[in-house]
Amino acid sequence: DQQVKQNSPSLSVQEGRISILNCDYTNSMFDYFLWYKKYPAEGPTFLISISSIKDKNEDGRFTVFLNKSAKHLSLHIVPSQPGDSAVYFCAASGGAGGTSYGKLTFGQGTILTVHP
Amino acid sequence: DTEVTQTPKHLVMGMTNKKSLKCEQHMGHRAMYWYKQKAKKPPELMFVYSYEKLSINESVPSRFSPECPNSSLLNLHLHALQPEDSALYLCASSRLLAGSSYNEQFFGPGTRLTVL
Numbered sequence: 054d055q056q057v058k059q060n061s062p063s064l065s066v067q068e069g070r071i072s073i074l075n076c077d078y079t080n081s082m083f084d085y086f087l088w089y090k091k092y093p094a095e096g097p098t099f100l101i102s103i104s105s106i107k108d109k110n111e112d113g114r115f116t117v118f119l120n121k122s123a124k125h126l127s128l129h130i131v132p133s134q135p136g137d138s139a140v141y142f143c144a145a146s147g148g149a150g151g152t153s154y155g156k157l158t159f160g161q162g163t164i165l166t167v168h169p
Numbered sequence: 170d171t172e173v174t175q176t177p178k179h180l181v182m183g184m185t186n187k188k189s190l191k192c193e194q195h196m197g198h199r200a201m202y203w204y205k206q207k208a209k210k211p212p213e214l215m216f217v218y219s220y221e222k223l224s225i226n227e228s229v230p231s232r233f234s235p236e237c238p239n240s241s242l243l244n245l246h247l248h249a250l251q252p253e254d255s256a257l258y259l260c261a262s263s264r265l266l267a268g269s270s271y272n273e274q275f276f277g278p279g280t281r282l283t284v285l
Contacts (some may be wrong), residue, residue, distance in 0.1 A: 057226030096173070096259050100224050104271065116172065143210055144271045156225060157274060159211035 057145050059160035066167050071131040072148045074163050076143030078159065083147035087157070088117060088128045091140045100141075101128070133167045140164050173277035175260050181283045184250060190280045192243040192260030201232055201243040202274060203235055204259040212259055212276075218243060219265055250284045 058077045060135075066072045084105040087098035102128070103110040103117045110117050116129045130137055143160040173194045183190050191200065200219050204212040204233055217225035217238040234246040234255075261274040 087273060089276075094279070094281065096261075096278045099273050099275060102271075102273055112255075156214055156217065157272060161211055162209075167222070 055161075057143055057158050057160040059141075059143055059163050061163050062161070063164040063166070064066075066133045068135055068167065068169050069132045072128075072133045072137065072165055072167065073142050074128040074130075074143070074165065076126045076128075076160050077124060078126075080122070080143050080145070080147065080158075082098055082156075085152040086117070086126050087121060087144045087146075088115075089144060089159075090137075090143045091142060091146045091162070116118060133165075135167050135169050136167055138167050143162075172235045173177050173234075173260055173275055175277035175280050177181065177280060178278070178282045179283075182247065182250065184252075186250075187248045189247065190245040190258055190260075190282075191244075191275075193241055193275055194275070194277075195241055195264040196262060196275070197240075197264075198262035198275075199240060199265040200272075201237060201245070202261040202263075203233075203245050204258055204261065204276075204277070206257045216245075217247070219244055219281050247282075255282055255284045 054069050056079050087102040088100040090100050091097045101112050101115045101117050103119050119126045140162045142162045144157040146157050176191045202217050203215040206212045214227050215229045216235045220239045232249050236244040257279040259279045260277040261273045263272050
C-alpha cells in the first residue's frame with residue numbers, strides 16, 4: 054500500500070528552465086509534507102516543507118505547492134542548475150500522537166537530470 | 170551545529186560477526202531514527218527513539234538491536250546478519266513538538282554495510 058507516490062521515475066530538464074516534480078498521496082491524515090534531495094551514497098538533504106494549512110511555500114529557487122483536495126503536491130525549481138541533478142524524494146507525516154508520530158512516509162523518488 | 174554524523178562510513182562483515190553502527194547529533198533533537206535504504210528505493214524506517222526511549226519498531230528482525238545511551242547518541246548493534254541486509258543505513262534526528270507532526274528530519278551521510 055503506497056501512501057505516497059511519485060509517478061515519474063525520472064525527469065530531464067535544460068539548465069535555466071523550470072523543473073517540476075510531482076507527488077500524490079492517499080492518506081488524508083497526512084498534514085505535513087517535505088521534499089528531500091539525495092546524491093548517491095549520501096544521506097537525504099532536507100529542502101523545503103509545507104503544512105496542510107498552506108498551499109504554497111517558497112525558499113529561494115524552490116517552491117512547493119499543495120493541493121489538498123487533489124491530494125497532490127509539487128516542487129518547482131527555477132531556474133534549474135546542473136548541481137540540482139539528484140534524486141528527489143517527497144515525504145509526508147501526520148496523525149500526530151500515537152504510533153504514527155515521528156514517522157515519515159517516503160515516495161519512490163524522481164531522478165532529476167539538469168543538462169548544461 | 171546542524172550535522173548528524175555516522176561512523177563508520179563503510180562496513181564489511183561476515184554473517185557470524187557482531188558490529189555496531191554509531192550516530193551522533195548535537196542539535197538538541199530529542200527524536201532519533203534508524204532507516205535502511207536499498208539501491209533505487211526510498212529510505213525505510215526501522216526504529217524511532219523519543220526522549221531516549223524506543224517509540225517505534227517497524228517489525229525489524231531481532232538481529233538488529235538499537236540503543237540510545239543519551240540524547241545525542243544512537244547505536245545500532247548488528248549480529249548474525251544475512252547478505253540481504255546489505256544496504257545504506259541512515260540515521261536521522263528531529264525536534265519533538267508535542268502533538269505535532271511537523272517533523273523535519275535531518276539525515277546523516279549513512280553507513281554502507283556489506284554482509285558477506
